[in-house]
Amino acid sequence: MSAIAGFLTGRVTAWVTLALSVVIVGLLFALVPAGDSDSFPDAGLPSTTESARVSDLLDDFPSADGTVGILVWSKEDGGELTTDDLAAVGDRATGLADLSTTPQAVVPQPSEDGLAAIVAVPLDAADVEGDLSGTATELRDVASDGLSDGLEVRLTGPVGFQDDISNAFAGADFRLLLVTVIVVAVLLIATYRSPVLWIVPLAVVGTADGLARIVVTALADAVGITIDASIGGILSVLVFGAGTNYALLLVARYREELLVEEDRHRAMTTAVRSAGPAIAASGGTVALSLLTLLLASLAGNRALGFACAIGVVIAIAFALVVLPAALVVCGRGLFWPFVPRIRDGDHVGAPPGFWTHLGRGVQKRPAIVAITAVAAIGVLLLGLRGYTVGLSQTDQFLGEPDSVVAQEIIDESFSAGLTSETTVLTDDESVEDTVTAVEDVDGVESVRPGESHDGRTAISVTLDAEPESEAAFATIRALRADLSTADGVTADALVGGSDATALDTNDAAAADLALIVPIILAIVFVILALLLRSVVAPVLLIASVLATFFASLGAGNWIFLNVLGFPAFDANVTLYAFLFLVALGVDYNIFLTTRAREERARFGTREGMVRALASTGGVITSAGILLAAVFAVLGVLPVVALTQVGVIVCIGVLLDTLVVRTVLVPALVFLTGDAFWWPRNTPEMREFSAS
Structure with a gap:
């Protein structure tokens, strides 16, 4: 490590490193083909799930290449549709029929309460996929052309929801990047108190983010992985957050060395040699934790792990290669106006500050501090009451896009499940028995046998529950249970469709959570044990990280239910929050405890922890606040799942930074003493007084 650090920061080799980095990065930007992200990828379910099997079989049916756009007319004031209104809807239906693959099926259907009318427009799926925005715009234009004042129309159904998802992410990359850059710039200026220093790390991390985007999309295209807009957003936030951390x-350790070393090159060499292993270990933990997602069953989870692991590796490379060279080339003046100057003595001669006094205070009463911190975390755990997973289709957006408002109108005036068709596939010889069995299930509103292919018949089933709601899921479970116990070949019937797909996605997400969590914990334990050469320390540190996760999940759940009005968690939010909080929380554990281990060699366990907290408390707090703010930026995207991830991680990082890492972990070290480092718990060299 010393040789590498010396090369990166040498008087001549620092310039060489910086120049080579610019050339290599420039070539990658120029030569690596830019891939495209998908705003609405497939569910990515395993092929063994029942809904995936239905979807695969339906691909061979004659109508497999079809989709539908559903137009909903209603009065702006919520009143009943007049005869003239219904006549206008009929005229618009005639125009919509010209756009349909099945014109005769485009027939207006008024609601029984007279408050709404709908028209379903069958469309060619390939044409819609080729120009979703154009198709949606054309449907809206024809449906609204010449409508009288007070009568309005909205597009929903598969085409409407897909278009709204695309619109939600339209310009998302630029908007998310802009807000992230502003947040990072402001916090770096506040942290460094310099009008120039922040530019270098921001430029380095921003370049890393841009490179990560093109490398990830290019590699994903090469291996057949779909990177959607939400994954791209999380990737950008993670690279900026981890990279700036x-x-x-590194900058904090470099500045510390500049106070005792006249030669800035030697100061940076020492900083890289001291902070480099902690940065590499921290980033390695995050990357390995992300790679565990490749074991997940959902393709979206695998894509997230693939993309973000690459992004973190790139962030580490820029932090340990490009940033040291850039900083040392710029010289001490980069810290203006608070330029670090050489002073007498060494690191221990620094005057005690807030973090030293805090460490001394915790050292005096570690038991009381630990109990108080644990009690505060316990209070947040109470927020887990009412925790549920699974958002309905209309609950997945922030705001009220047309597709959501239209679906709510359908829920009130028609059948809630009208726009979400469930399909039961059965053998041709058992159609009547299957229809009878399906009709007997609670929650089924209507059943209609459809087309047949290769010995199977598709039976269309309409539920009376809102799409992707818990009531719809209960009906799907009941359908599958009743059909599986039916007589004869009816028992081989399969239940698919959008609600079944959403249910299977939730179940697969729960299975991924149960699989990935213990693997991540094992990886974190091994890395901490190897890095700290202790068995007790990893156990206590992982326990603190888990406490942070559950507390932030509880606080987030309370906020979602009582403040933001989110009825449940999205299927993957818990796994993503666990992954980021545990992996990134271990970052701060590593920053603190590696420094404590370094100081322990000179001052003993307890005094070493005080000095480690004094040295790293400020930078850990700054890093935590910055990381929390960066994840909160996910809230600028109008998607509930990303907002939930951002809120939970923001709360967790702040809790970890301000409570767990600053008082709870030091208190545990003071309570356990040398046993914290067992089995390498050699007697402390000396204990300093608290004065």
């Missing part, structure tokens, strides 16, 4: 740690 590593930059803060």
